[in-house]
Amino acid sequence: MNPVKQQRNILVTNDDGIYSPGLAALAEIAADFGKVKIVAPDVERSSSGHSISSDRPISYRATPEVVDGRIDAYRVNGTPADCVALGAHLWSEGPVDAVLSGINLGYNLGNSIWHSGTISAARQATLLKIPGIAFSTHHNGEKVPFEKLAGPLREILAMLLDRLPHWNLVNVNVPHEVRGVLWTQQSVRHYDNQIVGQRDPVGRMQYWFTIEPVEDVERGTDRWAVENGFASINPLGLDLTDWRSLEIARGESVEGAAPTGG
Numbered sequence: 001m002n003p004v005k006q007q008r009n010i011l012v013t014n015d016d017g018i019y020s021p022g023l024a025a026l027a028e029i030a031a032d033f034g035k036v037k038i039v040a041p042d043v044e045r046s047s048s049g050h051s052i053s054s055d056r057p058i059s060y061r062a063t064p065e066v067v068d069g070r071i072d073a074y075r076v077n078g079t080p081a082d083c084v085a086l087g088a089h090l091w092s093e094g095p096v097d098a099v100l101s102g103i104n105l106g107y108n109l110g111n112s113i114w115h116s117g118t119i120s121a122a123r124q125a126t127l128l129k130i131p132g133i134a135f136s137t138h139h140n141g142e143k144v145p146f147e148k149l150a151g152p153l154r155e156i157l158a159m160l161l162d163r164l165p166h167w168n169l170v171n172v173n174v175p176h177e178v179r180g181v182l183w184t185q186q187s188v189r190h191y192d193n194q195i196v197g198q199r200d201p202v203g204r205m206q207y208w209f210t211i212e213p214v215e216d217v218e219r220g221t222d223r224w225a226v227e228n229g230f231a232s233i234n235p236l237g238l239d240l241t242d243w244r245s246l247e248i249a250r251g252e253s254v255e256g257a258a259p260t261g262g
């Protein structure tokens with residue numbers, strides 16, 4: 001047994017639910033890098049964001065069939081963030097060294113960061129002072145070629161784990177055909193808010209969100225990377241402060257408060 005493997009405790013989770021093939025694929029890759037346990041929601045929780053179950057107790061059940069009994073797996077009747085908090089709390093063999101979330105069936109790019117349960121699970125880890133990495137890939141409804149993703153994901157994971165503790169939270173998106181890896185920034189585009197209304201069979205109005213961005217894809221962003229065949233690695237921060245506005249505001253208030261005459 002490789003002694004390095006024994007040093008790392010790696011918690012694997014997702015928001016697609018314990019039975020997602022993306023979760024099993026990520027757990028198998030992670031097993032090359034340490035002792036892996038899966039702690040994931042019992043049902044799909046996509047787009048649940050960073051919600052937590054603060055109004056009810058949660059529990060877990062062993063679910064060994066997820067990776068044919070080769071990796072300890074537990075399903076939780078809670079959110080992705082709940083799974084990370086509970087999994088890290090109950091891990092009995094020392095502290096968790098990294099939390100990996102995914103592989104999400106569908107990219108998490110740009111504004112998706114706000115509502116993604118995949119990224120929120122990784123962020124929950126960061127809030128517990130554990131590095132968190134979210135993994136997502138393209139999904140168009142057809143079978144995802146996880147065997148093709150394994151090589152690039154293994155390389156990215158090796159690189160990121162080697163850099164510990166120099167990062168906290170990373171959002172990784174991987175296309176099915178990878179021509180390289182890029183460090184990126186988050187794409188921030190505005191929407192036109194076109195909402196399409198239609199009547200249901202009994203005449204009530206229903207509405208569909210049609211997400212149409214106003215701006216083009218910005219070079220150097222996560223979205224630009226995957227659209228050009230690169231895996232995107234986007235380091236994220238926890239501080240959402242708009243520093244430019246704050247500097248302007250503080251500058252103005254200091255100026256306003258300063259004495260103006262002799």
Ligand code: MN
Nearest residue numbers: 015016046104
């Ligand atoms: Mn999902």
